[in-house]
Amino acid sequence: MVWLQKLFTKTxxxxxxxxxxxxxxxxxxxxxxxxxxxxxxxxxxSIDLYELEELCDSVGWARRPLxxxxxxxxxxxxxxSAWEVRGAKTSLIGFARATSDxxxxxxxxxxxxxxxxxxxxxxxxxxxxxxxxxRKDDISNVTLFAxxxxxxxxQRLGFIPDPEGIRGMFxxxx
Amino acid sequence: MVWLQKLFTKTxxxxxxxxxxxxxxxxxxxxxxxxxxxxxxxxxxSIDLYELEELCDSVGWARRPLxxxxxxxxxxxxxxSAWEVRGAKTSLIGFARATSDxxxxxxxxxxxxxxxxxxxxxxxxxxxxxxxxxRKDDISNVTLFAxxxxxxxxQRLGFIPDPEGIRGMFxxxx
Ligand SMILES: CC(C)(COP(=O)(O)OP(=O)(O)OC[C@H]1O[C@@H](n2cnc3c(N)ncnc32)[C@H](O)[C@@H]1OP(=O)(O)O)[C@@H](O)C(=O)NCCC(=O)NCCS
Ligand SMILES: CC(C)(COP(=O)(O)OP(=O)(O)OC[C@H]1O[C@@H](n2cnc3c(N)ncnc32)[C@H](O)[C@@H]1OP(=O)(O)O)[C@@H](O)C(=O)NCCC(=O)NCCS
Numbered sequence: 001m002v003w004l005q006k007l008f009t010k011t012x013x014x015x016x017x018x019x020x021x022x023x024x025x026x027x028x029x030x031x032x033x034x035x036x037x038x039x040x041x042x043x044x045x046s047i048d049l050y051e052l053e054e055l056c057d058s059v060g061w062a063r064r065p066l067x068x069x070x071x072x073x074x075x076x077x078x079x080x081s082a083w084e085v086r087g088a089k090t091s092l093i094g095f096a097r098a099t100s101d102x103x104x105x106x107x108x109x110x111x112x113x114x115x116x117x118x119x120x121x122x123x124x125x126x127x128x129x130x131x132x133x134x135r136k137d138d139i140s141n142v143t144l145f146a147x148x149x150x151x152x153x154x155q156r157l158g159f160i161p162d163p164e165g166i167r168g169m170f171x172x173x174x
Numbered sequence: 175m176v177w178l179q180k181l182f183t184k185t186x187x188x189x190x191x192x193x194x195x196x197x198x199x200x201x202x203x204x205x206x207x208x209x210x211x212x213x214x215x216x217x218x219x220s221i222d223l224y225e226l227e228e229l230c231d232s233v234g235w236a237r238r239p240l241x242x243x244x245x246x247x248x249x250x251x252x253x254x255s256a257w258e259v260r261g262a263k264t265s266l267i268g269f270a271r272a273t274s275d276x277x278x279x280x281x282x283x284x285x286x287x288x289x290x291x292x293x294x295x296x297x298x299x300x301x302x303x304x305x306x307x308x309r310k311d312d313i314s315n316v317t318l319f320a321x322x323x324x325x326x327x328x329q330r331l332g333f334i335p336d337p338e339g340i341r342g343m344f345x346x347x348x
Contacts, residue, residue: 064278072277075251099273099281103246104238107273107281107317131345141344143281143319148339159343165322168342169333170315171305 024083025129033120038085039093041129045081047073051092059112073097077106080130082113082122093117096130098142106134108144127157145170198257199303207294212259213267215303219255221247225266233286247271251280254304256287256296267291270304272316280308282318301331319344 024040049066057063073079082094093114100106108130113123134142145168146154151161162168198214223240231237247253256268267288274280282304287297308316319342320328325335336342 068277072275072279075274075276077249097275099275099279100249101246101271101273101283102249103242105246105273105281105283107279109275109279135347143342143344145317146341146343148341151341151343154343157345158347159345161341161343163344163346166342166344167320167322167325167335168317168340169320169325169328169335170317170337170340171331171333172337173309173332 027125036086039082039122040085041080041082041094041126043078043080043133045083047079047081047092047095052095055092055095055112055114056110058114058116061112075099076109077102078130078133080126080133082117082126084117094122094126096126098130098134100134100139102137103139105141105143106139108142111144111150123153124157127154131157201299210260213256213291213296214259215254215256215268215300217252217254217307219257221253221255221266221269226269229266229269229286229288230284232288235286249273250283251276252304252307254300254307256291256300258291268296268300270300272304272308274308274313276311277313279315279317280313282316285318285324297327298331301328305331 023044024042026038026040029037029039049069052069053063053066076097077100078096078098080096081092084091084093094112094117096108096111098106098108111123111127111130113126131142144154144159146159146161155161197218198216200212200214203211203213223243226243227237227240250271251274252270252272254268254270255266258265258267268286268291270282270285272280272282285297285301285304287300305316318328318333320333320335329335
């Protein structure tokens, strides 16, 4: 897969779909793995909620009311997305977002790479991109709650479970 | 200490320090424990950053740049405070805040009760107040990262560590 040489190169793209300034971080891909697909990451690409729902469906996540998803995205500090460009078609293939107080803490939620693109090193590169964005903003503490089966995935990226005995806890009303 | 009968009664207070609408949730206190002190909780009381710093000092937390603290408070979804009123003096004796996406997830940070008021049931009542506020806003998932020595404190409130193997993780850059 070997393909990370020049990750995060800024390129000027002229075809802007979103009304926001469009920054696309194009990946250097191994054509043997990715064929004619091009892939970029972004933190300001407009996201179609139906496309996001399909992506979440593809990994078996429970459906959530779109109105609430929209609210959550609007109030996330960072909304990161990964896109495949193939000919004229641009498809959402990865997603992650973070809540934050803009100063001390950020918490990453809803990390997903489409099954068709998993196990190719994309998840790792995408998380590195997300972390870079958060650290660039001088946020001291980047945290997340990892499902049991992905603890190792995050450990390889430099996340430590329960550091100094700190425990992640969830409220369950009786 | 027995003092929770009528917690969260709304009262109209005329002396408004803050420019926001001022809601004070007064506690029913046992005078044998609290003497002539009155105590209320609030989520919209203006907080003096120096007073907050003193409170954090009192439990031995590391100092943080006030500019950053202000930013974090401004971008917290919920800022809750506990106050002692004694005669004409109103003092900050408890604090907690939460980040949130306003829809699915909230994460509680910086929970503290002044040592002079600890072990009287205040921390428990204050956390119940914070949880009530978050749940009232229809936030599904209330989370936190608990220091090792307070895991039990949160467990008694209904928080579960590592539910279904979910692990709290922190990023440590090499
Ligand atoms: C978890 C997920 C984002 C990983 O993305 P990916 O593109 O498949 O991961 P990568 O190919 O970049 O793998 C990076 C490294 O982690 C390892 N890894 C990947 N998935 C793993 C897993 N589930 N458990 C343990 N290790 C894993 C890979 O072997 C690889 O190791 P290497 O660096 O030694 O080669 C993706 O599998 C996914 O979307 N899963 C479903 C949704 C989900 O569970 N999200 C997490 C919710 S908390
Ligand atoms: C943790 C803290 C908020 C608790 O507040 P408090 O007012 O002392 O707690 P309470 O008196 O309401 O105690 C509520 C219950 O929790 C228990 N408890 C209190 N502190 C505890 C602790 N550190 N470990 C285990 N149990 C604890 C009490 O025994 C009591 O049990 P009960 O309901 O069976 O009577 C307070 O001690 C504090 O500010 N500590 C320093 C800062 C800190 O560590 N914050 C947490 C960072 S994650």
